[in-house]
Amino acid sequence: MRTSLLFVTRSCAAVHRLQQSPFFSPVSALWRHISSQSCRDDRRSFYVTTPIFYVNASPHLGHLYSAVIADCLHRYKLLQGFNSQFATGTDEHGLKIQQAAEAAGKDPLTFCTDVSERFKHLFNSCNISYTDYIRTTEQRHRQAVKHFWSVLWNKGLIYKGSYEGWYSTQDESFLTESQVASALDSSGKEIKVSLESGHKVEWMKEENYMFRLSAFRSQLLDWLRESPRAVQPERFHRDALLWLQEDLPDLSVSRQRSRLQWGIPVPGDPEQTIYVWLDALVNYLTVAGYPDKHEQRWNVAHHIVGKDIMKFHAIYWPAFLLGAGLPLPQTIYVHSHWTVGGKKMSKSLGNVVDPLECSKTFTTDGLRYFLLRQGVPDSDCDYTDDKVFKLLNAELADSLGGLLNRCTAPALNPDQVYPSFYPQSFHSEQGGRAVAEDYHMVEAVKSLPAVVQQHYESMHVYKALEAISACVRQTNGFVQRHAPWKLDKRDSRDQQWLHTIVHVTFECLRVYGTLLQPVVPGISNKLLSRISVKPDERSWEHANFLPRFQGLDCPFEGRELGSDSGVLFSRLERQNIDKQKPKKAKKLK
Numbered sequence: 279m280r281t282s283l284l285f286v287t288r289s290c291a292a293v294h295r296l297q298q299s300p301f302f303s304p305v306s307a308l309w310r311h312i313s314s315q316s317c318r319d320d321r322r323s324f325y326v327t328t329p330i331f332y333v334n335a336s337p338h339l340g341h342l343y344s345a346v347i348a349d350c351l352h353r354y355k356l357l358q359g360f361n362s363q364f365a366t367g368t369d370e371h372g373l374k375i376q377q378a379a380e381a382a383g384k385d386p387l388t389f390c391t392d393v394s395e396r397f398k399h400l401f402n403s404c405n406i407s408y409t410d411y412i413r414t415t416e417q418r419h420r421q422a423v424k425h426f427w428s429v430l431w432n433k434g435l436i437y438k439g440s441y442e443g444w445y446s447t448q449d450e451s452f453l454t455e456s457q458v459a460s461a462l463d464s465s466g467k468e469i470k471v472s473l474e475s476g477h478k479v480e481w482m483k484e485e486n487y488m489f490r491l492s493a494f495r496s497q498l499l500d501w502l503r504e505s506p507r508a509v510q511p512e513r514f515h516r517d518a519l520l521w522l523q524e525d526l527p528d529l530s531v532s533r534q535r536s537r538l539q540w541g542i543p544v545p546g547d548p549e550q551t552i553y554v555w556l557d558a559l560v561n562y563l564t565v566a567g568y569p570d571k572h573e574q575r576w577n578v579a580h581h582i583v584g585k586d587i588m589k590f591h592a593i594y595w596p597a598f599l600l601g602a603g604l605p606l607p608q609t610i611y612v613h614s615h616w617t618v619g620g621k622k623m624s625k626s627l628g629n630v631v632d633p634l635e636c637s638k639t640f641t642t643d644g645l646r647y648f649l650l651r652q653g654v655p656d657s658d659c660d661y662t663d664d665k666v667f668k669l670l671n672a673e674l675a676d677s678l679g680g681l682l683n684r685c686t687a688p689a690l691n692p693d694q695v696y697p698s699f700y701p702q703s704f705h706s707e708q709g710g711r712a713v714a715e716d717y718h719m720v721e722a723v724k725s726l727p728a729v730v731q732q733h734y735e736s737m738h739v740y741k742a743l744e745a746i747s748a749c750v751r752q753t754n755g756f757v758q759r760h761a762p763w764k765l766d767k768r769d770s771r772d773q774q775w776l777h778t779i780v781h782v783t784f785e786c787l788r789v790y791g792t793l794l795q796p797v798v799p800g801i802s803n804k805l806l807s808r809i810s811v812k813p814d815e816r817s818w819e820h821a822n823f824l825p826r827f828q829g830l831d832c833p834f835e836g837r838e839l840g841s842d843s844g845v846l847f848s849r850l851e852r853q854n855i856d857k858q859k860p861k862k863a864k865k866l867k
């Protein structure tokens with residue numbers, strides 16, 4: 279009893295803090311409704327995380343992508359009635375951060391705070407509705423890491439040994455001989471690089487602590503074989519299984535303090551610093567409340583990660599957790615990368631896209647929509663301004679915005695209401711005017727919530743948006759086909775048919791607006807408010823389409839429309855976009 283009271287108090291306090299935060303403003307009404315629920319009961323829990331972001335460079339488009347995917351899943355779960363928690367934050371220890379701070383002439387903590395604030399600012403600007411923002415330099419995290427280390431140590435899973443092999447500071451990763459290749463650096467000198475990332479590697483020989491990773495190979499294999507959905511999409515699950523076919527050597531989990539000072543010291547050995555990846559992965563537990571009261575959240579953890587860091591999440595992390603006797607994450611959703619003009623985004627190529635600039639040019643919702651509509655988890659996607667421009671104009675401005683505009687315009691809707699549905703005017707047998715395509719559309723929109731739900735659940739958001747977009751096109755076809763602007767308003771049958779057309783279109787828009795909330799919260803709010811859907815009528819269970827067609831009551835019929843707050847999404851003009859260039863990420867000062 280005490281625990282649950284404590285939990286409710288804590289989540290109400292969190293909700294209160296969030297209500298004050300600026301990034302909830304576009305959906306504040308919906309948020310009020312959702313938060314009032316979270317103060318009320320103990321609904322099913324859900325916990326989603328992004329990777330924590332390195333602070334050695336400014337945020338770029340790929341970082342925002344990880345965060346937008348997680349935000350979409352979190353918002354979707356809230357609409358489904360879950361008590362969802364969403365963690366993001368920054369990864370602030372390690373050699374490359376130490377070196378970046380040195381290069382910037384700042385003390386490491388000041389340097390980390392500055393860059394961490396940039397990430398936070400980006401996320402707040404892009405409506406990333408995190409419920410916890412963790413920094414690995416926080417005290418609560420140090421405690422969690424030290425505790426976690428001690429558990430592994432006490433179980434005999436960490437031993438003092440010596441490591442000899444390749445190390446990539448850029449990836450903060452240890453590599454075997456088969457994972458490196460020779461290459462030439464910019465001055466023509468031969469160097470060794472990581473085959474996977476292309477980053478330079480160096481030979482390292484140190485005495486440090488080793489984790490008995492090799493002892494977990496068969497348990498990891500069992501886990502992956504028994505849980506085919508633990509790593510998604512399937513192609514990455516297969517990759518994880520393949521890795522486990524190879525040798526799984528023990529893993530070095532500390533560095534000599536003389537080389538790496540910027541990190542958490544090994545408990546009981548101030549000469550050693552905990553390996554940054556062990557430190558970083560524990561952030562997920564820190565946010566869950568580890569070591570004191572993490573169970574409720576930890577049992578329902580889902581990670582979003584980019585493909586480059588999958589091994590750390592699908593192999594090392596589960597092995598650490600098994601070692602510590604903790605449950606494994608429910609799902610590791612892996613996404614692919616964004617390239618720019620066909621090339622990997624990189625500082626040296628100067629093609630790194632600044633997401634904050636993009637969100638100013640294309641709007642926050644515009645950028646979110648683009649990333650989730652074009653981003654395919656299985657394969658890399660290419661970013662160009664031109665693609666964003668075309669997609670947003672076609673789908674948000676013309677198709678969705680045009681539909682709303684048509685049916686709310688005084689010419690078709692002089693009374694500014696959600697008009698009535700006249701069943702007889704829709705039934706062809708009763709002399710109505712609906713045709714076969716209209717019934718197909720009704721069927722498609724009716725089944726849309728289930729289709730979208732399935733795609734959101736598997737993080738194939740692009741498929742969900744594709745399905746919604748196809749339905750929006752069908753609805754536009756419906757309006758175009760029946761040309762309601764040609765109907766005679768003095769004729770009562772024409773008038774009934776006009777009302778029915780607008781009613782059906784509003785019903786379509788209501789379903790689209792509801793289902794789009796996780797992707798474009800601002801646009802959805804504007805759309806739903808305009809067609810008079812109240813904040814407490816926007817959850818997933820309200821996405822039942824056209825109840826009047828099923829002989830049920832429709833609570834919206836006859837309602838006055840909400841105020842007109844302008845076009846849903848303004849068409850982007852190419853000249854304006856070109857003027858706002860450049861969108862390249864700024865250098866750290």
Ligand code: MSP
Binds near residue numbers: 582586616
């Ligand atoms: N700090 C580690 C993660 C530790 S989690 C315990 C890290 N940070 S990162 O800043 O380099 O990357 C964070 C996320 O951004 C990763 O999911 C990564 O895949 C993603 N992206 C980095 N570049 C990307 C693209 N070009 N495209 C899409 N996402 C990319 O790794």
